[in-house]
Amino acid sequence: MSLLTIEGLEVTFENLTGNVRAVQNISLQIHDQETMALIGETGCGKSVVAQAILQLLPGNARLSGTILFNNRNLLQLNEREMASLRGKEIAIIFQNPSLALNPVYTIGWQVGEPFRIHQNFDRKRSLQEARSLLAQMKFEKPHSAVKMYPFEFSGGMNQRVLIASALALHPLLLIADEPTRGLDRELIDEIIPLLDLSRKKYASSLFLITHDLTVAREISDRISVMYSGEIIEQASASVFFHKPLHPYSQGLLGSLPENGFHPIPGHSPSMIDFIAGCQFHPRCSWANDRCRREKPGEYLIDGQRVRCFRYDRG
Amino acid sequence: MILPTKKVIRYGVALFFIFTMNFFLPRAMPGDPVINLLGEDFVAGKETVEKLREELGLNRPVILQYTGYWRNILHLNLGYSYHFRTRVSTLLLSRLKWTFILVMPSLLLGTLLGAYAGALVGWGEKSWSSTLTFLLFLFIYCAPPFFLSLLFLYLFAFQMDIFPLKGFYTSGHFGDVLRHLFLPISVMTLSSASRNFMVMRGSVLQEKGKSYVWYARAKGRFGKNILFRHVFKNASLPIVTLFALDFGFIFAGALFIEIIFSLNGMGTLIYEAVLARDYPVLQGAFLIITLMVIGANFFADWLYSVIDPRVRQET
Amino acid sequence: MKRYVLNRRKYLWWFGGALFLFFIILAVFSSSIAPYHPRERFEPFVSPSQKHLWGTNDIGNDIFSEFVYGSRVSLLVGLFTGALSTSLGVVIGLIAGFHSGFFDEVLMGLTDVVLMIPRIPLIIVLSAFLRPNMWLLILVMSILWWTSTARVIRSRTMQIRAMSFVESARCLGFSNRHIVFSEVLPNIFMVVIPEFLLTVASAMISETSLSFLGLGDPSLKSWGTMIHFAFQRGGFLNGMWWWYIPPGLGITFFVMSIVFLSFSFEEGEFELKEEVKDVSFNN
Numbered sequence: 001m002s003l004l005t006i007e008g009l010e011v012t013f014e015n016l017t018g019n020v021r022a023v024q025n026i027s028l029q030i031h032d033q034e035t036m037a038l039i040g041e042t043g044c045g046k047s048v049v050a051q052a053i054l055q056l057l058p059g060n061a062r063l064s065g066t067i068l069f070n071n072r073n074l075l076q077l078n079e080r081e082m083a084s085l086r087g088k089e090i091a092i093i094f095q096n097p098s099l100a101l102n103p104v105y106t107i108g109w110q111v112g113e114p115f116r117i118h119q120n121f122d123r124k125r126s127l128q129e130a131r132s133l134l135a136q137m138k139f140e141k142p143h144s145a146v147k148m149y150p151f152e153f154s155g156g157m158n159q160r161v162l163i164a165s166a167l168a169l170h171p172l173l174l175i176a177d178e179p180t181r182g183l184d185r186e187l188i189d190e191i192i193p194l195l196d197l198s199r200k201k202y203a204s205s206l207f208l209i210t211h212d213l214t215v216a217r218e219i220s221d222r223i224s225v226m227y228s229g230e231i232i233e234q235a236s237a238s239v240f241f242h243k244p245l246h247p248y249s250q251g252l253l254g255s256l257p258e259n260g261f262h263p264i265p266g267h268s269p270s271m272i273d274f275i276a277g278c279q280f281h282p283r284c285s286w287a288n289d290r291c292r293r294e295k296p297g298e299y300l301i302d303g304q305r306v307r308c309f310r311y312d313r314g
Numbered sequence: 315m316i317l318p319t320k321k322v323i324r325y326g327v328a329l330f331f332i333f334t335m336n337f338f339l340p341r342a343m344p345g346d347p348v349i350n351l352l353g354e355d356f357v358a359g360k361e362t363v364e365k366l367r368e369e370l371g372l373n374r375p376v377i378l379q380y381t382g383y384w385r386n387i388l389h390l391n392l393g394y395s396y397h398f399r400t401r402v403s404t405l406l407l408s409r410l411k412w413t414f415i416l417v418m419p420s421l422l423l424g425t426l427l428g429a430y431a432g433a434l435v436g437w438g439e440k441s442w443s444s445t446l447t448f449l450l451f452l453f454i455y456c457a458p459p460f461f462l463s464l465l466f467l468y469l470f471a472f473q474m475d476i477f478p479l480k481g482f483y484t485s486g487h488f489g490d491v492l493r494h495l496f497l498p499i500s501v502m503t504l505s506s507a508s509r510n511f512m513v514m515r516g517s518v519l520q521e522k523g524k525s526y527v528w529y530a531r532a533k534g535r536f537g538k539n540i541l542f543r544h545v546f547k548n549a550s551l552p553i554v555t556l557f558a559l560d561f562g563f564i565f566a567g568a569l570f571i572e573i574i575f576s577l578n579g580m581g582t583l584i585y586e587a588v589l590a591r592d593y594p595v596l597q598g599a600f601l602i603i604t605l606m607v608i609g610a611n612f613f614a615d616w617l618y619s620v621i622d623p624r625v626r627q628e629t
Numbered sequence: 630m631k632r633y634v635l636n637r638r639k640y641l642w643w644f645g646g647a648l649f650l651f652f653i654i655l656a657v658f659s660s661s662i663a664p665y666h667p668r669e670r671f672e673p674f675v676s677p678s679q680k681h682l683w684g685t686n687d688i689g690n691d692i693f694s695e696f697v698y699g700s701r702v703s704l705l706v707g708l709f710t711g712a713l714s715t716s717l718g719v720v721i722g723l724i725a726g727f728h729s730g731f732f733d734e735v736l737m738g739l740t741d742v743v744l745m746i747p748r749i750p751l752i753i754v755l756s757a758f759l760r761p762n763m764w765l766l767i768l769v770m771s772i773l774w775w776t777s778t779a780r781v782i783r784s785r786t787m788q789i790r791a792m793s794f795v796e797s798a799r800c801l802g803f804s805n806r807h808i809v810f811s812e813v814l815p816n817i818f819m820v821v822i823p824e825f826l827l828t829v830a831s832a833m834i835s836e837t838s839l840s841f842l843g844l845g846d847p848s849l850k851s852w853g854t855m856i857h858f859a860f861q862r863g864g865f866l867n868g869m870w871w872w873y874i875p876p877g878l879g880i881t882f883f884v885m886s887i888v889f890l891s892f893s894f895e896e897g898e899f900e901l902k903e904e905v906k907d908v909s910f911n912n
Contacts, residue, residue, distance in 0.1 A: 056532055080536060087534035099525040104547045104622055117534045149623045165533070328742045335746075343758040350758065456830070456884035458838045461856070461877035468870055559744070559777075566749035570838060574860075584750070585842065588757045596754045603747045611745060 002068075003205050004030040004053070004173055009065035011048050011057065020271045022048045024229045026065075027298075030173065035199065035206040037216035037237070039252070040226035041268045046209045047094075049226070050177045053207075054092055055082050069173070088118045091166035094177035097158035101150035107134075107161055108146025114168040133164040138194065156187040163195060167202040174199055175207045180215055192218055213256060217241055225249050228269050228279040235304040245306040247284045278309070286310055321615055325608050332604045336597055337383045347372050353396050354591035392598040397590040402598040405583070410602065413579035416495070417568045420502035427503065428510025429553055435511070436518030436549075437541045448515070455508035459567035463501050463574035470497060498575045505567055513556045517549040551622055558614030562607045645889025652883045656700040663694035667850055676871070683871045686855070687862040695855055696875050702851035703880060706767055706836040707887075711829035713771035715778050719821060722782025723813065727790060736779070744776045749835060756844040763846040766839070770832050778824040785817050819894060826891035830884045837880045852876035 011023040022045045030036045040046045051057045053067055053074065067074040069090065074082070086092075091114075094100065101110055111133055112126030121129070127146060134142040137160045150158055159179060166174055176195060180188045196219040199206040210216055216223060216237070223240040225233040225248065233246040244250050251264035266283035269275055278296050281287040290309055299311040340350035348367050367373060374382075386392070392402040431451070435444045454462065521527060522545070530544045572581030580599060587595040619625050655662060664682070665671075670689040677684045683692040725736040752769055759765065790813070798808050839845055840853025841860070859865060859873035 054532060056528065083531075083534050083536035085534070086532055092532050094529075096525065100529040102526040102530070102544055102548070103624060105544075113530075113535075114533055151624050324738070324741050325745075327738065328745045331742050332746055339754070340758070345758070452885060452888065453881065456834075456888060457877070457881040458834045458841075458853075460838055460841050461881065464856070464860075464865070464873060464877060468865075468868075468874070562745075562747045562749070566747070566838075569749075570841070573842075584753060588753060588842065588844070591757055593757065596757055600747065600750050600754050603750045604745070607745050607747050 001032045002029045003032050003070075004207075005066075005068040006049070006053070007066045007068070009049070009052060009067065010063065011045075011052055012062045013058070014060045014062060018272070022229055022271055023052070026226075026229075026231050028224050028231060028234060030205050030207055031222075033204055034221040035196070035208055035219050036222045036224065037208045037210060037220035038224050038226055039210060039213060039216050041211055043268065043270060044226045045229045045271070046226050047177050050092065050094075050175050050207065050209050053175065054086055054090055055079075056092075084118070087114045087166070087171070088169045089171055090173045090175065091169075091171040092175040092177060093159070093162045093166045093179055095179065095181040097162045098150055098153075098155055100162060101158060103150055105149075106146060107148050107150065107153070110150075111146070111161060111165045111168065114165055118169060129168065130164075133168055134161070136198075137161070137164045156183060156190065159183070159187075159191055160194065163191075163198060167198050170202045172204045173207060174205070175209070177209045178211070179208075180210065180212060188212075188215065195219070213252060225252070228275070229271070230279060230307065231305075232280070232307040233305065239304060245301065245304055245311060246280075246308050247286050247310070248280050251283075278307075321612075325612055329604070329608055333384075333387065333601065334380075336601055336604075337380060340593060340597065350593055351393070353593045353595070387601070392601070393594040395587075395592055395595045397587070397592040398595065402594050405595065406580070406598050406602055409578065409580050409583045412577060413568060413572065413581065416498055416502060416572065416577060416579060417565065420499050420568075421506055421564065423499075424503040424506025425510050425553065425557070428507035428512075429514045429550060431507070432511040432514025433518050433541060433546060433549065434538075436515040437522065437538065437545070447511075451508040451511040454504050455512060458570070459501065459505050460570035460574055462505060463498070463571045466497050466501050467574060498571050498577060502564075502568055502571055506564055509556065509560055509564075510553055513552050514549060517552045518545060521545045521549045547621060551618060554614050554618045554621065557617075558611040561610035562603075565603060565606065642889060642893040645886045645893070648882060648886035649890060652700055652879075652886065653704070655697055656704045659698045659701055663691075663697035665691045665694045667691070667695045667698045669694075674867075674869070676869075683875060684869070686858060686872060687864070692855070692872055692875070695850055696852070696879060699850055699852040699855060699876060700879065700883070702763070702846075702849045703833045703836060703883060706763060706770075706851075707829040707833040709767045710770045710774060710832035711825050713767065714774040714828055714832075715821060715825040717771065718775035718778025718824070719782050719817070721775065722779040723786055723817075725779070726783040726786025727813070729787070733783075737783070740776050740779050743773065746773060748773045749838070752835070752839060753842070753844065756839065761844050761846050763849055766836065766846070767832075770835065774828055774832065778821070778828065781820055781824055782817055785820050786813055789813050789816050823891040823894045826887050826894075830887045830891075833880060833884055833887075852880050 006026055006028050009023055009026040010021070013020040013022060026049060028036070028038075038046050038049065048057065052061075052063060053069075055063075055074065055077070057063070063075055065075065069085075074085075077085075101107075108127050108130045111130035112121070112123075115121040115126040115129050116123070130146050131142040134145050139145045139157075139160070150161075153161065163179075179195065180191060183191065192215055195206070195208075206219075208216065208220060220237045222234070222236050224231050225246065227248050233240070233244065233249050235245070240249070241253070244253055248264070251262075253259060254262040255264060264283055269279065275282065277293050278284070278287070278291040281291040284291065288309075294309075296307050296309045296312070298305050298307050299313070301311055341347050343350050346363075348363055351372075352366070372379070390403050392406070394400075395402050395405060398405055428451075431447060435447055438444055457465070518541070527540060527545060530540050535543065568579075569581030569584060571577075572579045573585050576582065580603075583595065584599050586592075587599070667690055669691065671681065671685050671691065673685055673687050673689040675681050675685040681691050681693065683696065686692055686695065721736055721740070725733045725740075748770075751773070752766070755769060836845070836851060837853035837856075840851045841857045843857050843861075845851055845854045845857070847854070853876075855876045856873045859869065864872040
């Protein structure tokens with residue numbers, strides 16, 4: 001059962017200096033009770049996808065396509081309708097948790113906020129809920145934690161606070177936008193299992209956006225790979241990590257330390273560069289003339305989707 | 315309540331320094347120190363002047379004069395005014411009361427009005443009404459308080475005859491007092507509001523782009539709710555700072571407003587004292603005003619630490 | 630919609646600049662613009678007429694000419710005070726920001742104390758003792774007005790000092806003095822300008838207010854002095870608004886134009902930030 005269906009999503013940013021196409025023709029589905037990881041390098045547009053779902057993009061963003069959630073097209077909802085969804089049915093956490101928290105309010109006030117916004121709890125009751133949430137996030141002293149302020153906590157602790165407030169109302173979909181960026185290995189090993197467990201307990205599905213392949217491998221059911229604003233491969237996690245199809249995916253896996261640290265030649269294009277044909281062809285060892293001229297469509301191979309002419313059987 | 319020692323020292327030093335400056339001022343100015351200390355309304359023969367010179371301790375070494383000065387202050391003895399024929403301290407206190415009646419409500423109203431309007435204008439989309447509000451407050455901000463008073467007086471009292479021209483009251487009824495106070499309090503409120511408006515608007519504009527605001531929206535907060543529940547507290551910090559920095563200016567403005575509206579407060583007192591060269595009154599007034607400015611700074615520091623938990627650590 | 634908004638903003642700044650220029654021209658070319666010399670005497674208390682655009686005052690001077698020449702005083706006092714106090718503030722801020730530790734503590738302590746001196750009351754007290762004089766006023770105001778500039782420069786200097794290019798200059802062996810002049814100064818320039826402008830504005834308002842009290846330089850007829858005489862010599866009670874409203878509006882609009890200009894320096898930065906993070910919430 002599909003929880004969230006994104007169809008033909010395009011996001012363009014209008015600037016005075018010109019338009020920037022951040023996301024081109026993205027289609028993907030997130031199912032009930034699953035963790036979908038969106039992998040890609042910095043600047044490929046994955047955060048834009050995440051923000052597009054909740055319509056949290058800046059004012060100069062132009063969107064087209066459909067995002068279906070619970071039989072509603074999210075792109076057609078107004079701000080008020082979206083607001084009633086956010087934090088309740090779809091929640092988001094992102095990198096840099098310390099900045100996401102308001103410095104002048106207590107942790108308890110902020111974790112309890114979803115209850116006050118969506119369920120009209122009063123201060124006292126929302127604080128109670130906050131305490132139990134923090135306990136479940138493995139905070140040792142939730143009673144004193146709720147009285148503290150974000151600047152007194154470390155980055156890792158604040159990330160756990162964010163996760164707590166995101167899961168407060170048991171959202172159907174939790175979006176995690178680079179939740180482990182900037183955290184060291186130890187913290188990552190702490191946060192990721194917590195995220196996984198929490199998702200299974202409180203939410204239905206997790207949309208994990210990351211550039212870290214090991215993190216993706218640890219907890220995802222399915223993988224989507226994004227490159228330069230496009231989705232170039234989609235597969236189940238086990239299949240993907242065993243046998244990736246797209247040359248870029250193969251390069252990604254090849255660059256992992258355990259596989260020899262082979263970097264992909266060249267560098268990824270920025271959003272304003274224009275590349276004709278297949279976005280990856282300048283760096284692809286397999287590229288031929290067709291790749292330079294035409295844009296490949298998506299081809300279906302045994303349940304795996306890939307955007308590469310190599311798999312064009314037709 | 316947290317009283318960080320560093321801050322206490324800072325205020326103590328400022329107080330000490332300014333009071334000391336006040337001691338040396340009349341002695342450093344050109345002219346006979348006796349006149350400088352007693353005012354030019356003081357007329358006496360040479361013998362009396364010498365006797366007073368002895369009494370005032372002007373023949374003693376400076377150190378002793380200085381300690382004597384502090385002793386007087388601590389005993390609330392600010393000297394005697396020959397022009398007004400009364401003790402300076404009594405005079406100041408009686409006039410101060412009236413100035414407070416003007417200043418207190420105006421400051422409160424002005425801060426609230428300016429902060430609220432500034433927050434709304436800073437938060438909302440740019441529109442004709444927000445630009446107009448901005449220009450209006452800018453005009454008030456740039457107009458010297460005394461001119462604003464003149465303008466108001468001309469428009470509302472002179473032309474339209476709605477309000478009386480001068481004084482605190484003619485009949486003593488409460489309603490009458492209100493009528494007299496309406497214009498001066500309005501002018502002062504608007505003047506204070508304009509400054510708060512500018513600061514708040516700028517502050518909200520800055521906060522608007524911060525991550526926690528975006529995140530509050532991601533949690534499901536909507537529209538102005540975000541402004542008032544999240545941004546306001548953060549954005550009001552510069553307002554608190556403004557209160558401390560601006561107090562001297564605002565208070566001076568109040569003095570001018572009093573003069574125009576012929577209200578019987580510190581402003582008219584100082585004006586008369588300047589014309590009569592009544593130095594003891596001027597010096598005493600200066601001391602009192604200094605105390606108030608330092609007090610305002612102290613208050614602002616305390617309020618800031620109440621709002622922003624991050625500064626509470628500095629003990 | 631966005632493009633339109635940006636242009637409308639520029640309107641305001643151009644307007645401010647034009648207004649400022651207008652007053653500058655008034656001040657510089659007073660002798661050509663004013664129909665008479667401000668001390669030339671005609672029939673007193675004349676209402677606005679053909680011969681006297683804004684009438685005459687109590688001793689018969691043409692008010693319009695007074696107004697035109699009055700702009701000079703405001704401008705002079707403002708500019709000189711601005712220049713002096715900003716220079717002072719920059720020097721103090723640079724030293725404090727660059728050499729943290731002892732110098733910083735001492736200078737910041739000094740700044741705190743000077744900040745708490747009630748400025749206008751002090752000047753009033755001093756004016757009672759001394760004969761009012763424009764240069765004295767400029768001097769005293771400069772000594773009192775540098776604090777906000779010093780603070781701003783200090784924090785900016787500290788920011789810049791922490792940046793890597795200063796570190797690398799240090800490593801390469803450049804002397805502190807060289808670093809301050811070639812690396813730090815160009816960067817604080819953009820911050821100094823609005824501080825300078827706002828100090829000018831504040832000084833002008835203060836000078837006008839003090840002159841209104843009669844504490845201005847009697848040899849120079851500033852706008853404040855004009856209003857002082859209007860108030861004292863029956864201009865107000867007789868409803869002669871043409872005497873005191875124009876100089877009052879003059880100072881207000883002059884200051885407004887300066888404030889506009891200073892905004893264009895600050896909000897230039899604001900605009901950049903706003904564009905990148907433009908969040909429209911009301912749809």
